[in-house]
Each structure stands twice: as structure tokens, then as C-alpha cells.
Amino acid sequence: MSTRPNLPPLRLHVPEPKFRPGDEADFGDVPIPAAGATPRPAVDSAPAAFHDLAYGLVRVLDEKGRAVGPWDPKLSPDTLRGILRAMAKTRAFDERMYRAQRQGKTSFYMKCTGEEAIACAQAYALHRDDMCFPSYRQQGLLIARDWPLVDMMNQIYSNKGDRLAGKQLPIMYSTREGSFFSISGNLATQLPQAVGWAMASAIKGDTRIAATWCGEGSTAEGDFHSACTFASVYRAPVIICVVNNQWAISSFSGFAGAEATTFAARAIGYGIAGLRVDGNDALAVYAATEWAAERARTNQGPTLIEFFTYRAEGHSTSDDPSAYRSAQEREKWPLGDPISRLKQHLIALGEWDEERHAAMDLEVANEVKAAQKDAEKNGILGHGMHQPMSTMFQDVFETMPWHLEEQRQEMLAEAKAAGIETS
């Protein structure tokens, strides 16, 4: 220790969220700019020209459900209904699969409740063959791209129909055909990979771009910073999305740096375009993504988008948020619910009503229920209907080296001796 009488003792700052269990939640001090107030820079303007946008909030839907301002993407009613349906289906899917886990049909599940606008509206703004490198909370991408629900459920159940052969934890989907990269359980690893995919696309003179997602908590990983550096250096045609849902398991966004600045502002240091967007406003999400995609497609380089949203449910089926945050936060969240807001907009346009909404909810619930029934014919986790045991040794390498072949034989022989069913 060195103490000098003319200097104060140093102090460590440890962030603390505003509300803990039992606290009255009040987000009155969260600055929410009015819808339509944020300017929309030309797609070819230099990132340095719009630093302000990293501290603002792109919003299109106002309190009355009207689309206002320069970011209004002016979507057709059919597209709006498509996005709404994708969001509703995602929520119904989450409900059902969460319940399936609680019923012991699988080991694990994660919902994206409250964050549906992000993946669903983005899927509409991207091309079907733009390559997505998601985290575990963008199931909406697959659902909005009409990927078969049964296929997703087979993966969740690790059953005989699972294309990933039961090798991966539930919800860690992978589909090349769906332009959806294999999800990793290790946070943020997908970010530099997306940049690399985009660089490859540029090397080859392709026209497809890449998009990637991580939570605000994950921006602390080195991978995020490497991704931004490479994206900046090579002006990679990539969209880096930070889903700021305020929480990373029990740690609030302050532990990823949110007390000091925004996540969009990270872009400024890397010299890339940065936008901060109302993540519960499907139109703002669509518009920002479309804008970033156009930049990428026209060789203007990468964009970092922070989607400001709220994780309405627990982190996963292994989590109980009542142990660390105020139960009121969800209802008090100032940006509302993405489904209700788009619904309100469509109704304000005269393109939707309560009856049609209720009918849609019923339809998607039935669709999910029917898919579940089909998927369960292929089995649920831990009830024998898994893939043959020897699949365990497949896909470690392209061709099986001697030691794996030997281990495979040994496993089968021992299982046989013990009377265990291997196929």
C-alpha cells in the first residue's frame, strides 16, 4: 500500500442495476426519443457523419400506432401481416416448447419473448439467401423464413428425426439450406465467423451478405471486438446486431458497459456505421436492417445495430429471474410489446382487427400443436427413440480414423453384451 496525504484513496466502481426483487420499477429516466424524430442518413454517407445515431433511438411507430418519420419503411399490409404472424408463431412455438421441457420431454429451452420483432422483421428485410450467424435467441429467423416447425422440434427433442443426430443441445439449430449457421453454445464465436463469411463473399464477387447476432452481455467477449476490427478493416458486407435485452442471465447491461455508453457507440471507435434502434418496433427494426443491408450490398461496409429491447422471460428453462430482478420490469418496460405494437399499427391502418388477430393466434397455436404431435412421433429426449448409438462417432472427421473405429466397435460389443439396444 502507498498512501499519500495529498491524494484520495482509490475506489472501485461496481455497477448495480436500478431495481432488484421487490423494488418498484420505474424507467422514467430512460431517454426515449419520439418516433420519427431520428434522421435517416443516405445509405452512402460516411459513418463519421452520423455518430449521433449511435446515441439516439430509431423509432417509427408512435404511441397511437402510426408509422412516422424518415425511417418508415412503407411496407405493404401483406408484409406487415406476414411479420405479425411470424412473431405470433414464434411466441406460440416458445410457449409450447417451454412447456415441453417442463413436462420432461427435453433437457433445455430458451424463449425470445418480447424480442420477436428483431429476428422476424429482420428476416423480411434480408434476402432469403443472406447468411445468418445467430445466437440462441433468433429462432424467429427460421420461423419467419417458414422453416418447418417439425424440423426445429425434432432438434429440440434430439429424436430420430433430428438432422443433427441428437448431437447438439436443444435449440442450437443448423441449416445450410435455411442460410442459418450452426449455433454455438460458446458466446460470440459467431461474430468473427460472420465477418469471415462476408469477406469470402466479397473475395468471390458474390452478391450475398452476412448478418450476425449476439446479446449485449456477449459484446464483452474478445470475439465481438475482433469481429468489429476485421469488419472495419475489410469493409466486410456484414450486419452485426447487438440485441440489448438488458439482462445477461442475472447480470444487467451495466456489466457489459452500458452505464458508460451505448452498445451502438462501440461502432464509432471502429469507424463503422452504428445505429441504435427500438427493438420492439418491428418497422424500425425492418428499416434499420434494410438500410444496413443496402450499405453492405453496395460496398459501403459493415453496420453495427443495437436493438434496444427487454428480455421478458427468464434466461432459459434453468433460470428464475425473480431471484435477481424486479418482477415489475416487464410491464413497466417503456417500449411495450412488439406484437401488440404492430397489431395496433395494422388496426390503425384499417388492415386488421381484434377478431382476425384472435383467429390468427388460434391458427398459429394449432399449427404449433400439430407440428408437436408430428415431431413426438419421432420420439422425445431420453425415451429410447434416439439415433443409433454408432452415430456418435460420425462427423468427428470426414473419414473415421482407426482409433474411432476401434472405439465404435468396442462400444457396440459392450452394449450388446449388456443387452442394450444400439439402433
Added chain:
Amino acid sequence: MARMNMIQAINSALDVLMDRDPDIVVMGEDVGYFGGVFRATAGLQAKYGKTRVFDTPISELGIIGVAVGMGAYGLRPVPEIQFADYIYPGLDQLVSEAARLRYRSAGEFTAPITVRSPFGGGIFGGQTHSQSPEGIFTHVAGLKTVVPSTPYDAKGLLIAAIEDNDPVIFFEPKRIYNGPFSGHYDRPAKNWSQHPDGEVPEDYYRIELGKARVVRPGADLTILAYGTMVHVAAGVIEEQGIDAELIDLRTLLPLDIETIEASVKKTGRCLVIHEATRTSGFGAELSALVQERCFYHLEAPVERVTGYDTPYPHSLEWAYFPGPVRIGEAIKKIMKD
């Protein structure tokens, strides 16, 4: 004495030491207010304050890197890595920095840190919540590696690890956090309250690093295991009624070679068990050591029962897990010669 499961014993070790030594700090993802996703640090922030027990950004590189820096200042950090599967982003700080700091500064700087991390499978965690990467760390010059198998040992070993002036990797077998596990996943789970090693003193005690524990003496065969596999092996010994000597290594590095050598020279047979993948696993080191030191006493080749050389599969977890069937077969094979 109190009844504790392994999580409570670890919590008690941290509590007892933090009370004695103001230089100990505990940090990691979700370890502060919430007390850790496995609750191992529950209550510590409330008791010792936010500057001694705190949450961190999600950066394993950062967690271990700042621990090295705090150690250089003179603190004694106990970082938690939420799952051993997530330790890899911190590898450079461990391998190139913590492990070599003493050597490269000729003892001027040291890294008195203990990295706690839950490891191992058996909980349907898939490939990113199940791995056993201890062999990566035992291969690094300058790191100590410890794996407890009971609440009693977990507390005593953790205290010794934290008090050690060199960096220690402390892997906690999460499958046995709540109770011992025989490997029969289809039988009802046991908890530590029925087990003698669930008796844990509430006060300070140490179990020296580098000392194995003879779980059960025996004459016919030596079984070397650690962590969860100690209990799986014990179950097989009981079921088969064989007179095996079961040794719980407790510390992989530095290894208690004397206990191992004395046992194998007595029994003439040796089986090594671990859950980690086989090739270049710690079992290879054990097998080589036994062969080098006990060759003329061996009646049969040293056998290994390990995880297969694949990533940890999700649905086929129990086909992958080196359970009682495979251990039983290996014992038969060794005893035949």
C-alpha cells in the same frame, strides 16, 4: 460438523477464507448478487461487499487476465468460470501468463489465483456444458490441477488451493454437486446427506495438494480415478464384490505418485478411469507413469476406461459416459491375465 453438499462445502471454504484473509476476492459471471448459476457463491456478496465479491463482464479472457493483474498487486483472486467448456477464451492468460509469470520473472511476480469451474457431464448439458478439459491444463508447465470428489474434500482442497501461491485450476464435478453418482442414471439420485463425506466441519481445515486418498484398500487391482468417476468405480467394486484398491487422485498435478506406486506394486494390476476423451488424456500420463515405475510388478497391461474421442453428445449421453458396464468389462479383462 455440518451436513453439506458439495456446493455448500465450496461456499463454506470461500466464506471461511474470506473471513481470515481480506486479500481474497471472488469474481465471475453471475457470481455476485445472484451467487452463481450453481449458487456456489450465494450470500458472499452480502457478507463481504461488492468490492470483494462481484459480477464480471462476459469475458473469460478478461476474468482471468484481471485476476493475474490483481495477483500481481498482491490480492488472492478466486475467479469462477461458469462452465469449464467456456474457459478457452481465457486460455492465453492462463497458459502464457499465469502459468509462467513466476518463471519468467524469476519469482518476482506470481499468480496466486485459483480458477474454479464446474466440469464434466451427466446432466444432459450437450457439448458445451459437459466437457472435462483437465488434460489441457495438466499439460501446461506451471499450473496445478485439482478435482475433488466429496464435499469434505472439496472444502479442504479449495482452501489449500486458494492458499497456494501458484495458479490452481479447481475443477468441480457438477454431476456430484448434490450427491454421489454410481453411473446408474436410471436409479434414483442420491444426495450427500446419506454419505459420510457429506459431514463437513464448519471451520477452517486444509487438505494438502498433491495427496491422493485411498477410498478403499484392496489387494487384487488398483483403480485410479478422480471426480465423479470415483463414485462410479466404487459402485462397480461393490456390485462385483472384487477386492480392488480405489485411489481418488484429488490433485492431478502435482500427482501423489508414491501412493499410486505403492498400490500398483502391491496389486500388480491397474485400471485408470476418467470421463475426459481418451487420446492424450490424463489417463495416458498415468498409464505411462505406472508402466515406467511398476513394470516388473505388473501382471496385466494397464487399462483405461475413458470418454470416447468425440465431442460430448447430447442425446447419447449415457452411451458416451464411461459407466458401470464399461468399467466392469475392463476389470474382467485385467483380472483374466
